[in-house]
Amino acid sequence: MSRGLAVVVAVSTVLASIAPAVASGSVGVCFRTETGGLQAVERTVPDDADRIEAALLALCSGPTVDERAAGLLSAIPEGTTVVSVVVELDTVVVEFSDAVVTGLDDARLEALSEQVRATLWGLGLDLSTRLTVGGRLLSEYLPPIAPVEPGPRILTAGPPLEPQTAAGTALSGRLISLSPGHGLRWGGSSWVYDRPVYCSPLSREDIHNIELVAYLNTYLVQDGATTKVYRCIDKTYGNHSTGNPWWYMGSSYWLQHIGYPCSIYASSTGDCTLGAGANEDSDNIRSRPLAADYDDTDIHVSMHTNGYTGNCYGSSCPNGTCTYYDNSSEHAAWGAISQALAQSINSAIVDAIRTKYTDSTWRDRGALDAGGDFAETRIPNRAAALIELAFHDSCDRDALYLQDSYFRSATMWATYKGICNYFGATPTYDFYSDEYVSDTIPSVMQPGQTYSVSVTFRNRGVLWNETEAYRLGAVGDSDPFTATTRVAISGEVDTGQTYTFTFSMTAPTIEGAYTTDWRMVRDGFTWFGATHSEQVVVGTVPDMPVITQHPTNQSVPEGSTVTFSVEATGQAPLSYQWYKGGVGMTNGGRISGATGASLQIAGVITADQDSYQCTVTNAHGSAS
Numbered sequence: 001m002s003r004g005l006a007v008v009v010a011v012s013t014v015l016a017s018i019a020p021a022v023a024s025g026s027v028g029v030c031f032r033t034e035t036g037g038l039q040a041v042e043r044t045v046p047d048d049a050d051r052i053e054a055a056l057l058a059l060c061s062g063p064t065v066d067e068r069a070a071g072l073l074s075a076i077p078e079g080t081t082v083v084s085v086v087v088e089l090d091t092v093v094v095e096f097s098d099a100v101v102t103g104l105d106d107a108r109l110e111a112l113s114e115q116v117r118a119t120l121w122g123l124g125l126d127l128s129t130r131l132t133v134g135g136r137l138l139s140e141y142l143p144p145i146a147p148v149e150p151g152p153r154i155l156t157a158g159p160p161l162e163p164q165t166a167a168g169t170a171l172s173g174r175l176i177s178l179s180p181g182h183g184l185r186w187g188g189s190s191w192v193y194d195r196p197v198y199c200s201p202l203s204r205e206d207i208h209n210i211e212l213v214a215y216l217n218t219y220l221v222q223d224g225a226t227t228k229v230y231r232c233i234d235k236t237y238g239n240h241s242t243g244n245p246w247w248y249m250g251s252s253y254w255l256q257h258i259g260y261p262c263s264i265y266a267s268s269t270g271d272c273t274l275g276a277g278a279n280e281d282s283d284n285i286r287s288r289p290l291a292a293d294y295d296d297t298d299i300h301v302s303m304h305t306n307g308y309t310g311n312c313y314g315s316s317c318p319n320g321t322c323t324y325y326d327n328s329s330e331h332a333a334w335g336a337i338s339q340a341l342a343q344s345i346n347s348a349i350v351d352a353i354r355t356k357y358t359d360s361t362w363r364d365r366g367a368l369d370a371g372g373d374f375a376e377t378r379i380p381n382r383a384a385a386l387i388e389l390a391f392h393d394s395c396d397r398d399a400l401y402l403q404d405s406y407f408r409s410a411t412m413w414a415t416y417k418g419i420c421n422y423f424g425a426t427p428t429y430d431f432y433s434d435e436y437v438s439d440t441i442p443s444v445m446q447p448g449q450t451y452s453v454s455v456t457f458r459n460r461g462v463l464w465n466e467t468e469a470y471r472l473g474a475v476g477d478s479d480p481f482t483a484t485t486r487v488a489i490s491g492e493v494d495t496g497q498t499y500t501f502t503f504s505m506t507a508p509t510i511e512g513a514y515t516t517d518w519r520m521v522r523d524g525f526t527w528f529g530a531t532h533s534e535q536v537v538v539g540t541v542p543d544m545p546v547i548t549q550h551p552t553n554q555s556v557p558e559g560s561t562v563t564f565s566v567e568a569t570g571q572a573p574l575s576y577q578w579y580k581g582g583v584g585m586t587n588g589g590r591i592s593g594a595t596g597a598s599l600q601i602a603g604v605i606t607a608d609q610d611s612y613q614c615t616v617t618n619a620h621g622s623a624s
Contacts, residue, residue: 027055028122030115030308031063031072035196037393038118039072040309051123056082056094059119075111077102091128091369092120101133101141105268106375107281109138113373118308121318128369137328139372145267145286145379150296151260167435167460168223168428170420176220177228177297179288179376180209181304181386183250184242188279191242194250198311198392199399205392208402209303210247212389215409216303218495219416222460223428228295230255230288242275250284255291264290289379299341299383299419302376305402306388317394320363321349324386328372334383342367342385345418349389352414356431356462357407383422387415405492409463413495433461434520434529437498441516441534444571445507455518455532456500464493464520472501473521475531480514481505486523511539513572537572544621545570551614556604565598568616568623579613 025047028040041063045054060080063072079099086093094116117129131138182194183206195205202208214233221227232246232254240249246257252265253274262272267290268282292300308318323346327335350364370377370386377384389411390398401407413431420427437456445451455472464470466489474485487501501518508514517533549567556562568574578585578599585594590602601608615624 027051027058028119029055029058030118030122031067031074032111032115033196033310034071034073036192036194037196037198037310038114038307040118040122041067041072052085052087052120052125053082055119055123056085056116059115060096075108075115076100087125087127091130091371092125093130093132095132095135096138098133100131101138104138104141105282106142106285107279109142109373110285110375113138113371121308126322126365128371129373130369130371131373137372139328139330139378143268145290146263148263148290148293151294170223170425170428171220171423172224174225174299174423175228175295175297176225176419177230177288177292177295177300177380178213178217178220179251179292179300179302180213180229180231180233181288181302181376182206182209183231183253183284184244184248185250185252185284186275186277186280188277191244191275194281195307195392198307199395202392202399202403205305205307206250207248208305208392208408212408212412213303215412215495216301216415219413219429220419222496223416223420228291228297230291250280250287251291252280252284252287255287260287260291260294264294285375286379289376289384292380292382292384297382299422300376300380300385301341301345301415301419302384302386304386304388305390305392305398307393308391310393312391312394313396317397318391319394319398320365321346321353321390322365322388323349323367324370324374324377324388325367326370326372326374326377326384328370328378330372331378331380331384334381337383338377338385339367339369341383341419341422344422345385345387345415348414348418348421349387349411352410352417352431353407356414357401357410359401406463406465406468409495413462429460430528431461432520432522432526432528434459436530436532439532439534441505442536443534444537445505446540447507447509447511447538450504450506452502453505454500454502456498457520457529457532458498459493459495461495461528463495464489464499465491469523469525471521471523472518473523473527475517475519475527479516479518480508481516481536486521505536507536507538513537535572543571545574545616545618545623547614547616547623551599551612558604558606560604561600561602562604562608563593563598563600564612564614566614566616567597570616570618570623571620573618575617577615577617579615581610582613 026042026044029043030038030040033039043058060076060082062074077099081097083095184191184193193204193206197204210233217227230251235247237246240246255265265287266272266283267286269278271277323342325338325342346367353362354360372378374386377386390402392399417427435458437458439455441453442451470489472487477485482505487503493499514536515533517531519527519531520529521527545568547568551564551566554562576596578594587594593599613624615622
């Protein structure tokens with residue numbers, strides 16, 4: 001092969017390419033844009049050239065003069081060459097020349113590794129990667145990070161998020177750190193975002209990562225977990241000194257604001273001021289995993305979305321979910337448990353998209369070893385996973401989904417489920433879950449009377465809306481009080497929120513007792529959650545109880561059974577309480593029916609001889 005590059009392929013089958021099609025005799029090479037994205041360009045290669053060799057050599061050569069003038073950049077230093085490539089069963093190992101570690105920091109490492117991965121994706125090699133120099137991972141050439149000792153518990157400054165009821169217990173005692181990736185940061189001369197806007201009106205990744213984690217945080221907290229979130233997820237919190245909302249800001253600025261030490265939020269530059277001086281990209285990247293160590297969390301979960309080609313349309317655009325873990329030497333002690341966490345989360349997400357969001361062809365890109373390239377999976381001294389949920393630049397599939405609140409809710413419920421599975425816990429709340437809260441259904445109606453009623457449920461599962469056919473339904477698709485068997489939702493009902501359904505009930509013309517029962521349904525999928533039933537009496541009903549037959553005196557042989565009975569009328573429900581000598585009786589032993597219409601005493605003895613009385617009670621009074 002030319003230039004002495006060795007390419008060894010140790011697999012018999014290479015995965016199908018996810019990249020946009022390139023012409024025969026061409027390869028796709030991925031460079032960076034000035035706004036932080038990736039852009040694929042074509043390079044012409046001889047028909048008999050090895051495509052892996054040709055693509056990686058072209059990548060190291062960098063953008064052309066015209067491409068640089070158009071704003072394309074490369075994080076790979078000039079003079080870098082590729083020494084060898086080995087494609088193993090599930091990993092691509094790329095050995096670079098020494099030049100690649102020139103000026104290496106976490107930001108550059110992540111940027112160049114993304115270029116390499118994306119270029120390999122275009123060749124169908126969407127596998128784990130290990131980038132090396134002299135047989136050592138590139139991450140081993142990074143400036144050292146001072147060890148972090150766990151610190152005191154940090155309380156979020158300012159007003160709290162809307163209170164959430166920790167009604168579940170599956171994650172009780174678990175401390176989980178959540179990292180919405182990227183965010184607005186100081187770029188050395190101005191404030192910049194890490195990622196551009198793709199597939200508008202989808203928001204940039206810096207922003208929608210926040211919206212995803214907000215869903216995940218709710219699921220975890222309502223099932224008993226304590227969470228540490230390293231960017232602001234409260235959209236009402238207020239503004240940073242730049243005038244931007246706090247939830248736009250990167251983690252370094254938020255962590256400084258809520259009281260973390262400088263060693264956490266400025267570990268790369270060492271400049272505790274922030275917002276001036278050198279580029280704070282690596283500070284921002286490192287701050288989230290360092291905060292996880294400072295908080296000594298049980299696991300660390302980072303949320304991202306993927307990018308590759310810029311705005312892409314058509315069936316050849318990339319698709320799917322992958323989740324990274326790290327098994328590098330620095331993180332080897334936590335490699336196995338991180339892999340287990342990543343696999344559990346990734347499997348749950350893909351299953352939910354395929355079966356609940358009903359995209360059966362959604363691609364499972366797997367749990368992949370980051371090989372030391374991502375600070376968020378390498379630095380934490382604990383199980384850590386980084387989710388790449390979908391491709392934000394695949395405009396007519398993944399990016400459309402990312403704009404959908406239901407997709408966000410469904411995938412974050414799946415992430416919560418994957419976390420529960422990792423801990424060996426069963427989620428308290430299923431994908432479809434609710435709780436009955438209250439109603440205004442009357443207990444008595446007159447024949448033909450119409451009454452406006454309401455029934456309130458709390459959502460404990462994924463988001464409800466009319467688009468996804470979530471409704472309140474009459475159980476059995478019929479009800480004696482209304483021909484309307486479905487009550488629609490207006491707007492969206494998020495996890496933890498309540499929704500009040502209002503509708504009219506008209507009493508039947510025939511007097512009697514009727515049952516009305518209601519339950520949540522996702523039409524076309526399933527009924528779910530609590531069934532709320534009410535008995536409604538139609539007709540004239542006496543108010544206070546009236547005893548129509550009193551118990552009678554009885555003389556029975558010792559050892560036999562005696563029964564006292566009472567009959568009463570009155571507005572239901574009626575409750576009964578029997579007394580012996582003025583003292584309330586309870587069931588147990590020889591006594592039964594102490595709170596019913598018939599009291600029974602078995603095995604009568606002399607001590608049972610006494611006066612017995614029954615009091616009948618309803619909402620309007622009592623009678624004895």
